[in-house]
Amino acid sequence: PPAHVVFIMATTEINKVPLTIVSRCQTFRFRPIKEEVIMERLVDICKKEKFAYEDAALKLVAQSSSGAMRDAITALDRIASFSNREIKFDNVAAMLGHAPFDVTRELFSGLLERNAAAIHSAFSKANGEGYDILTIIRDLRNYVSECFLVSQGFNPSDPQKQPPRDVNPFILAKLARKLNRIIDEVKFSDNPSLAAEMAFYSVIETPLDLEALVKKIEKMEGSTAEELPGASESRSSQKKSPILDNKSQAAEPVQGGDHAALWQKFLQALLKEKISIYNFLISSRITFIKGDEWKIDLKSEFQKEMVEKNLELIGRLLESVCRVKVRLLLSVPKAENRIEEISNSPEKEAGTAPEPDLKWQDVDSGNPDENFPEYKKINKVFPGKIKKINKIEK
Template structure:
């Protein structure tokens, strides 16, 4: 394959080319120049920020024929060999796929041998947090006392998963997310090298979509170049990433501000028909209102806008919109974004979220510094409300007096409520006793073995039913029925009343999984113990011989060895 992806073709080969990590590269350069580098490093940070790149530059710098130097020369045989992978003394290991003890033991056995082609043997272990506990333990002693000719560089995106015993033996460097300026500057450099151009807004959109990762930014730029014809335009990036244009967002927000519901939904329909994802539209709206608030508080900071454009209509809109309304909209959009993540129909949820937002003529949009006269009709309504409030206050005062005069009634209230609750929860004791008479252990075991799959199916079909059943478990079963015991009475009542069709869902899922139809019975956990003990007592009274026959073999053997009064048998 002759073509290389941009993030590979333009991978930095010197510390000076590593964008946005000057706080790290300067430290490493000084250590190299003074020959005071450590035997082990941990490079941590978000994806695509240059961890593995810096590790390879470090491997070249310590083995360069011009060392000690702040930068590798990239011309000598050592630098060239490390760059093309022909020198076997620089070993890069992916811990995600080589995370066992055997792989680390192999490193520990080979680390004592001197390098064959360069001065230092360098081990770059990527995604080191994926190593198993045994692998970390195998690596521990080697990191503590490595040979003089070995350097370890551990790269990870999740440093909190690395044991502290490993971290304490390494120098730790935190790579940070790239700033927008660093991303745009690097992309402009790549475009100049390729004799291409791009709109500034297009590069900013790519930078925002990359979320601070240089590799992601260059991958998106590579895709945009293929989509464009010599010039990366803002429209091309919007189509490629699914982002909405500033004009479309401004139109959407303007109709929302004016309370024009029909225009709002038509604008949203146009955006969705152009291929914009609902999640992306909502995210862009949040950024747009952020830009509105930023311009309202600091008009001179237009260069920090994410999606908006500071044209005259935008400035007029900012003047009309109140700060309270903007903040309320941002809060509502943020909550809607969380709901949208778990929704099965994102388009409908986005429409509902936008329709719930208040227009500018609502109270939230009224500036507190502007006084408004209340119309006569509203004044009458307010007067009636004041009268009703006064009447309610008077009635509440009378109720308080009656309660003070009769404290015994109040003291009896909890017991009465308890009795009412007890009456509401009706347990089909007789039906459960009949089912227990024909219950079989193999039927119960079959249902228990399948119960995890049953709950998973119910969770996918109806999350509310899954939440109701999470504290329940099968406790008995016959050929045509099974009993479900609930930890909480309210959950038992909900299923018994078949709210949300929970019973139907359970029986349907069991029929699909086990191929048999079971009738569902429900009982609270506490009452189940009482019913079970009563059933066992009745069975013993009617058939003591059957009890001995049905006794578990292990219990019978225990009674032969240990006196019966010493035994405590639990189900």
């Protein structure tokens, strides 16, 4: 071939080209042209051709070209010929199949406010005008993503892309991810409009900002607790110091739903600090005698000793959860040493075969402390009953 002829093999999967070809060729990576460069070129063409244009309209053309300069210039030429040389945003959106921004904004507000009526109204408007549903969801996804980037200072500020002030910016990032999933679902649906609308309803069913919801609930619980008559008593109990008392007291336990919730919250905090003590306390019995006096019945002396060793940690976590210094009463209920005797002698049946030479006979086990010297140590760790079976030949 002539010297000025260059053969170019174009591929989007260079990793699949055999090494024998790659080693004998020069490799050039073709990159998409930046949106800013395309925008500058479109502005230059409009000035030279004396087109009346809007910056938002040219930006939409540059975004739709996906980095291809020739596609952007061709689209600009087509729009100018059909719109009497006026490049306006509404004309560009209509030519490229985009819905008006009002539809996008209505969907966005409906998702944030969890307003099913607004979402249905936006979909009805889009279906009535014949707009492509996938394009609308992509526009909404891009709008939400740009709002998040603007809020973080990554993109230049745009008055239309400013997120609402009372919305956590990272909620927008989560919403953009959910919209990506909806796009994947709707893409292969036989009824894209209905599938997209149902997907939007499922999004508003789950609160987007769980953190704000939790704070609101905690604030409501705090205000309710202050209105209760016993709130002043709980504040005065904060002056008491944590005391470990091993003697059980004959006080009448009181019912405390709030105490049970605090106990569960304390166990979750203890799980992160020391899982061994958590395992002991999760299987124990808790009795709320007073607001700042709790009784814990453990299963063995070993568990009690381990809890005593970690009393400082337990007291610190309880005080951080309850905001009151709690007095703990530890005890181990005494278990009676009982022996169950089991007779395994076979029942005689009428007309059965003769008795075998080997028989089972019940034997009195007596006192387990005398027959089993290690019983006390074992019973501390594994409290329970002893079942003993002896086999005796006749």
